[in-house]
Amino acid sequence: MNNVLQIDKLKVTFATDAGDMVAVNDVSLAVAAGEVVAIVGESGSGKTVTAKTILGLLPDTAVSRGAVLLGENNVIALSGARLRGIRGTDVAMVFQEPSTALNPVHTVGWQIAEGLRAHGKYSKKEARAKAIDILRKVGIPDPESRVDYYPHQFSGGQKQRVVIAMALVLEPGLIVADEPTTALDVTVQAEILDLLRRVRDEFGTAILLITHNMGVVADLADRVVVMYQGDVVEEATAIELFARPQDPYTQKLLASVPRLGTGSERAAERASARVGELAAPVVVAENLVIEYPGRLGRSGFRAVDGVSFTISPGEVLGLVGESGSGKTTIGRAIGGLTKITGGSLQVLGHEMLGIKERAFKPVRSDIGFVFQDPASSFNPLLTIAQAVAEPLIVHKRAKDAASARTRVDELLEAVQLPKAFGDRYPHELSGGQRQRASLARSLALEPSLLIADEPTSALDVSVQARVLELFAELQKEFGFAALFISHDLAVVDMLADRIAVLYHGELVEEGPGSQVLGAPQHPYTQRLLASLPVPDPIEQAERREALRVLKEAD
Amino acid sequence: MSLATPAKPAVWKRLPVVHQLRQSVGLQRGMLVAGLVITGIFIFVAIFAPLLAPYGYSTLRDEDGTFGAQQPPGGKHLLGTTVGGYDVLSRVLWGAQTALSVIVVAVLLSIFIGVLLGLISGYIGGWLDRVIIVIADAVYAFPTLLLAIVAAIAISGGQSSLWGGVFAAAVSITVVFIPQYLRVIRAETVRIKAEAYVESAKVIGSGTGRIMFRHVLRNATRTLPLIFTLNSSEAILTLAGLGFLGFGIEPTSAAEWGYDLNKSISDVTSGIWWTSVFPGLAIVLVVLGITLVGESLNDLADPRLRTKRRADGGPSTTAETTVVPGGSLDDVPSIEALEGRV
Numbered sequence: 042m043n044n045v046l047q048i049d050k051l052k053v054t055f056a057t058d059a060g061d062m063v064a065v066n067d068v069s070l071a072v073a074a075g076e077v078v079a080i081v082g083e084s085g086s087g088k089t090v091t092a093k094t095i096l097g098l099l100p101d102t103a104v105s106r107g108a109v110l111l112g113e114n115n116v117i118a119l120s121g122a123r124l125r126g127i128r129g130t131d132v133a134m135v136f137q138e139p140s141t142a143l144n145p146v147h148t149v150g151w152q153i154a155e156g157l158r159a160h161g162k163y164s165k166k167e168a169r170a171k172a173i174d175i176l177r178k179v180g181i182p183d184p185e186s187r188v189d190y191y192p193h194q195f196s197g198g199q200k201q202r203v204v205i206a207m208a209l210v211l212e213p214g215l216i217v218a219d220e221p222t223t224a225l226d227v228t229v230q231a232e233i234l235d236l237l238r239r240v241r242d243e244f245g246t247a248i249l250l251i252t253h254n255m256g257v258v259a260d261l262a263d264r265v266v267v268m269y270q271g272d273v274v275e276e277a278t279a280i281e282l283f284a285r286p287q288d289p290y291t292q293k294l295l296a297s298v299p300r301l302g303t304g305s306e307r308a309a310e311r312a313s314a315r316v317g318e319l320a321a322p323v324v325v326a327e328n329l330v331i332e333y334p335g336r337l338g339r340s341g342f343r344a345v346d347g348v349s350f351t352i353s354p355g356e357v358l359g360l361v362g363e364s365g366s367g368k369t370t371i372g373r374a375i376g377g378l379t380k381i382t383g384g385s386l387q388v389l390g391h392e393m394l395g396i397k398e399r400a401f402k403p404v405r406s407d408i409g410f411v412f413q414d415p416a417s418s419f420n421p422l423l424t425i426a427q428a429v430a431e432p433l434i435v436h437k438r439a440k441d442a443a444s445a446r447t448r449v450d451e452l453l454e455a456v457q458l459p460k461a462f463g464d465r466y467p468h469e470l471s472g473g474q475r476q477r478a479s480l481a482r483s484l485a486l487e488p489s490l491l492i493a494d495e496p497t498s499a500l501d502v503s504v505q506a507r508v509l510e511l512f513a514e515l516q517k518e519f520g521f522a523a524l525f526i527s528h529d530l531a532v533v534d535m536l537a538d539r540i541a542v543l544y545h546g547e548l549v550e551e552g553p554g555s556q557v558l559g560a561p562q563h564p565y566t567q568r569l570l571a572s573l574p575v576p577d578p579i580e581q582a583e584r585r586e587a588l589r590v591l592k593e594a595d
Numbered sequence: 596m597s598l599a600t601p602a603k604p605a606v607w608k609r610l611p612v613v614h615q616l617r618q619s620v621g622l623q624r625g626m627l628v629a630g631l632v633i634t635g636i637f638i639f640v641a642i643f644a645p646l647l648a649p650y651g652y653s654t655l656r657d658e659d660g661t662f663g664a665q666q667p668p669g670g671k672h673l674l675g676t677t678v679g680g681y682d683v684l685s686r687v688l689w690g691a692q693t694a695l696s697v698i699v700v701a702v703l704l705s706i707f708i709g710v711l712l713g714l715i716s717g718y719i720g721g722w723l724d725r726v727i728i729v730i731a732d733a734v735y736a737f738p739t740l741l742l743a744i745v746a747a748i749a750i751s752g753g754q755s756s757l758w759g760g761v762f763a764a765a766v767s768i769t770v771v772f773i774p775q776y777l778r779v780i781r782a783e784t785v786r787i788k789a790e791a792y793v794e795s796a797k798v799i800g801s802g803t804g805r806i807m808f809r810h811v812l813r814n815a816t817r818t819l820p821l822i823f824t825l826n827s828s829e830a831i832l833t834l835a836g837l838g839f840l841g842f843g844i845e846p847t848s849a850a851e852w853g854y855d856l857n858k859s860i861s862d863v864t865s866g867i868w869w870t871s872v873f874p875g876l877a878i879v880l881v882v883l884g885i886t887l888v889g890e891s892l893n894d895l896a897d898p899r900l901r902t903k904r905r906a907d908g909g910p911s912t913t914a915e916t917t918v919v920p921g922g923s924l925d926d927v928p929s930i931e932a933l934e935g936r937v
Contacts, residue, residue: 058618058901376798405800418791422813432799482795 044110045214045247046072046095046132051107053090053099064090064103066271072215072247077237079250079262079279081294083501087271092217092251096134097124111215129156133208137220139200143192149176149203150188156210171210178243179206179236197364198229205236212244219251226363226528231572231588234260253501255298256574259283259581267291279578297506298576299531301558323389323490323522324352324375330383331370344370346546347384354489357516357523359537359554361530361569366543368526372494375524376410377401389490406436409483409521413495415475419467425478426463429453432485452481455518456511473504477511484519491516491523497532509535530573534558542566567591612820612888615895623901627891633884640688641695649673650682652689652850665862668869675869678858679846687873689850693761694831694881700765701772701830702823708769709776714815716777717784718807728781731774740836743767747842760844760851764834771833772826779822783815821896824889828882835878852878 053065065087072078080088093099094109097116109116111131116124136142144152153175154168163171169188176184179202181195192200201221208216218237222230238261240246250262258265258279265282267275267290275288286292331345345367352358362368373379375388377396386393391404412418419428429452430445439445450460456477467475476496483491493512497505513536516523527533533540534554541551542563549563561567571588575581612631619627640647649671655661657671666676674683716727734742746767750759787793788811796806837843838853846854852874859871895901 378794378798402800405798408798410795410798412791412795414791418795420792420796420810420814423809431796431801435799435801435805479795482799486799 043074044071045074045112046070046249047108047110048091048095049108049110051091051094051105051109053087053094053103053105056102056104063271065094065105067107068268068271068273070266070273070276072249074214074247075241075245076264077241077248077250077262078264078266079252079258080266080268081252081255081258082268083253083294083503085270086268088251088268089219091268092134092219092249095215095217095249096128096132098134125159129211129213130160131213132215132217133211133213135201135204135208135216135218135221138224139197139204140192140224142204143200145192148189148191149195149206153188153203153207153210156207160211172206175206175210176203179203179209179240180232181206196229197225198232201225201229201233202236205233205240209240209244209246213246215247215249216240217249217251220253221250222257223252223254227530228363228568228572230257231574231585234574235585237261254574255283255295255502255576256581259576259578260574260585262578267294283577294503295576297503299502299506299509299529299535300575301531301534301570301573303535320354321390322351322353324350324524325387326350326371326384327386328384329371329374329381329386331367331374331379332382341382344546345374348543348546348548349384350541350548350551352490352522352524354522355520356539357525357537359533359540360524360526360543361528361533361540362543363528363569365545367546368528368543369494371543372492372524372526375490376408376492377405406432406486407488407490409486409488409491411476411479411483411491411493411496414499415472415479416467416499418479419475421467424464424466425453425458425470428467429463429478429482429485432482436486438486448485449481452485453478455484455515456481471504472500473508476500476508480508480512480515484515484521487519487521489521491521492526493523494526495528496525498527498529505532512536530558530570542569612892615892618901619891619895623891623894626887627895630884630887630889630891633880634888637691637881637884638695641691644688644692648682648685648688650685652681652686653847654682654685655680665867665870667867674873675867677855677870678862678867681846683855683869683873686846686850686855687852687877690852690855690874690877691881693844693849693851694834696761697764697768697834698827698830700761701768702826704765704769705772705826706776706819706823709773710780710812710816710819712773713777713780714784714807714812717781717815718788718803718811720785724781727777731777734770735774737771739767739771739833740840742770743833743837744840744842746770747837760848764837764843765830767837768826768830768833772829775822775826776819779818780815783818784811787811787814817896821889821893824885824892828885828889831878831882831885 048068048070051065051068052063055062055064068087068091070078080091082088090099090103094105095111095116097119099105105117107117111127114123114127114131116127119127143149150169150172153172154163157163157168157171173184173188176188181187181199181202192203195203221237222233225233234257237248237250241248248261250258252258262279265277265279266273267282267288269290275282275286275291277287282291283295286295327349329345329348330343332341332343335341348367348371350358360368360371370379374381374386374393377393377398381393384394389404389407391401419425426446426449427442429449430439430442433439433445433448434441439448446463449463453460453463458474458477458481462470462474462478470478479496496512497508500508509532516536525533525536537554539552540554540557542549542557542565544565550557550561550566557566558570561570568588568591571584571591575584616624616627616631650657662672662676662680662682664676664678664680666672668675672682672684674687676682677686712727716724743764747763750763750766793806793810796810801810834843834851835853835856838851839857841857843854844851855874856871859867859874862870
């Protein structure tokens with residue numbers, strides 16, 4: 042038997058204020074040498090807890106039962122010193138957020154050597170040579186000088202490479218990668234996935250991949266374990282699972298994953314319905330420039346640089362870009378949260394350059410805003426009904442929350458929440474429900490423009506599908522124009538009439554969805570599209586090849 | 596986060612201190628209970644001092660004549676008498692009343708000004724914030740006791756009365772406490788200002804005042820009970836310090852532990868222990884009790900510091916109320932109902 046990891050009937054219980062909570066309930070799985078096994082599941086499914094158990098990283102409040110065999114060692118029964126012995130040599134971990142997994146006050150070379158020093162005697166020179174060697178293997182250019190760099194001198198993707206290098210340096214039999222690409226942009230994600238594949242091929246390391254992204258699973262995994270609420274509901278090879286999911290939950294999960302190319306039909310239909318009416322656009326941006334002021338003596342940071350676009354009444358513009366591309370900044374500028382520094386931005390006929398808050402306030406009743414994080418966009422001390430009534434009270438359409446209740450109930454009904462939810466507090470709602478309530482609040486004044494800033498990126502896929510569907514329905518019913526901001530091309534494709542692609546603060550491509558996604562002109566859009574993993578292992582293998590060709594052509 | 600909302604506990608169980616008491620376990624609970632018991636006794640004694648004390652705080656004689664100075668404990672005077680001829684037990688019990696009134700006045704005076712300034716300073720920011728913070732820092736850098744002495748002289752004008760003394764101590768404490776409340780509320784306000792719900796209030800067009808009081812203030816006051824308790828113990832120490840230095844309340848106006856300690860200095864060397872030990876013990880116990888409550892509240896407020904009952908790994912009663920949006924596995928076919936689509 043050459044299983045590097047064998048988990049047998051694992052059960053993990055956490056002590057919480059509300060009593061004991063079972064996070065992992067009877068999980069059994071095995072990882073063979075050189076195999077990539079993915080654990081997929083939505084938040085709360087227990088996948089991360091399972092991963093942490095393998096390294097003995099659970100907090101004191103957790104009690105684990107069962108067996109986690111790493112080679113011959115049962116991790117659960119090991120004491121501190123023995124546990125330290127196997128960490129790094131037998132099993133290593135790659136964390137989700139590379140910027141917090143590295144210590145900012147030490148050079149990366151020192152941090153790689155730290156792992157070596159913990160498990161044997163290395164002279165400074167040997168450790169350094171080894172660190173350089175491993176950095177080269179994970180694809181850091183010019184490792185001889187980069188070994189002395191500090192983490193902040195690397196980009197996010199490179200940082201993740203360094204974290205992988207740290208995990209690899211002792212050549213462990215198993216790497217546990219907990220959402221290794223979630224914090225990264227799609228183009229960088231594709232590179233890191235490539236690296237992980239190479240790690241498996243060249244080092245023969247088995248990888249236990251924890252993720253919620255079905256595209257990543259399709260790209261990398263040999264075998265897939267689907268977890269739901271602490272239980273394994275299905276286990277199959279990747280090809281088998283994506284082709285013929287057995288469990289109803291897996292089927293539902295796969296059906297919820299947004300896919301590219303589903304939206305162009307709908308967009309065309311909507312465009313034909315709208316033909317002929319050429320009302321004045323609600324938003325006109327011309328050479329829009331937004332700069333964040335720099336520190337004394339330094340020039341500011343130009344987040345948005347000469348962007349021009351328009352949004353017509355009733356139209357949904359999808360704004361796509363990676364982190365730092367300025368997409369959120371544009372959304373905030375339209376909502377009057379960020380001042381613009383140059384060019385021109387007209388929102389509902391008001392020029393935003395140098396506008397005073399007092400002059401803009403009446404316009405706000407015509408603009409709705411949906412925020413990214415449903416957890417923090419509600420005042421925790423107000424009930425949902427009170428929160429939804431706020432815009433009505435502020436704009437004097439209602440005297441207080443009680444007199445606005447009829448309207449609030451209508452709104453809740455419009456977003457398909459039961460009326461009774463109005464009396465609940467935000468923390469008593471799930472993420473998807475909260476995001477619906479957020480939609481209800483933004484629609485309370487029947488705005489003609491809605492800005493949605495990554496409204497679904499904090500949600501699980503199955504919930505995301507619901508919220509997107511609802512958004513489309515509401516848009517059809519209320520007929521508002523919308524700016525839909527997202528980093529996910531597939532999500533934007535589902536909703537948007539036109540898509541604008543941002544790259545480093547500049548608009549590189551804009552046009553109808555079918556054109557931008559079907560026949561992208563700009564090389565960045567092409568790369569972005571090719572990097573997006575699709576939830577189908579066979580198709581993804583082809584796309585990977587296409588991306589490689591595209592990269593070589595660069 | 597859980598979908599199945601647990602039934603709300605009764606109102607009294609959600610009251611600030613009661614809630615924490617129910618939440619605590621082990622050593623933390625022990626600390627909190629000890630603190631609460633000591634503080635409870637202190638407040639009880641302060642309120643019922645006129646009934647509990649055998650004599651008045653300034654009583655020097657009864658029908659049998661004067662008490663006599665420095666009488667050892669026993670007989671008519673359970674804890675003996677002081678060098679001035681007062682009954683020690685009565686002085687200690689009455690002293691609780693003075694201490695409590697100083698706490699109440701000091702905290703009431705400082706909390707409103709401090710919170711309001713902190714809110715304005717944190718939310719509006721800019722030059723106003725900088726000016727307020729500079730002043731607060733300057734006050735903070737000033738020695739508390741020195742400030743208290745100046746305030747004591749200015750307020751009492753050399754006259755000693757109960758409320759003159761109480762207000763002298765309270766005002767001087769207030770001046771020092773305002774920066775503390777200001778700092779804490781300001782930090783919270785700055786944090787909350789960046790929360791999405793404040794921004795969402797802004798985008799719907801709420802005015803500054805409405806945002807400050809409806810959305811920021813109520814969320815910023817969570818740490819107040821904590822500073823409140825810690826400041827209370829500091830207030831007692833300042834009052835005692837003032838009395839010890841001779842700027843406190845004369846024995847004819849009120850009983851004051853610091854004053855009694857001051858007068859007992861010379862007794863210590865001549866083997867008369869009861870005049871200093873009991874007032875000293877009273878100060879230590881009350882400060883300890885209030886600090887225990889404060890520190891426990893602090894630890895319990897932070898989930899990382901809060902100890903929890905250890906999970907027994909056995910069958911759980913809350914297994915079905917998980918954090919998963921969508922409900923338990925059995926509910927998959929009816930996920931619509933859980934997402935509220937019915």
